[in-house]
Amino acid sequence: MKKNLPTKNPALQSSPRNFFEDVFDLVRQIPKGRVTNYGAIAKYLGSGLSSRMVGWAMNASHGVDPPIPAQRVVNRNGMLTGKHHFHTPTLMQELLEKDGVAVLNDKVVEFTQRYWDPEKEL
DNA sequence: TTCCTGACTCCAG
């Protein structure tokens, strides 16, 4: 029993609803101008999760309402590894800059200062 | 069912 969800998103229909729900919910809580990484989300959400799963969830975040600020999730080095999964390869950076986050060479500038740790902030 | 792949991370060399 994990289907029959009232959603049009196929990813949400055939997967553990909690997982996506939790990831999306947490990502939405990332403050504007801050960023976090996949591992931190995985760790915060629970023990069994791996960072790959978080990226996998982000892959399903398109077309979700309310929108997911997926641009605020980068890898542990602050690099925009997921940029190619956006509508355009430059969209992720553009969204971050709109958030007031400078990006240089696919990396978040001053990543350690911008870093937002859910375990500490929540 | 087995095998491959992935928006990641850690550890060894």
Place this chain on the structure above:
DNA sequence: CCTGGAGCCAGGA
């Protein structure tokens, strides 16, 4: 400092 391999969990072929 950089590279490579293993671990990770779920989904698709």
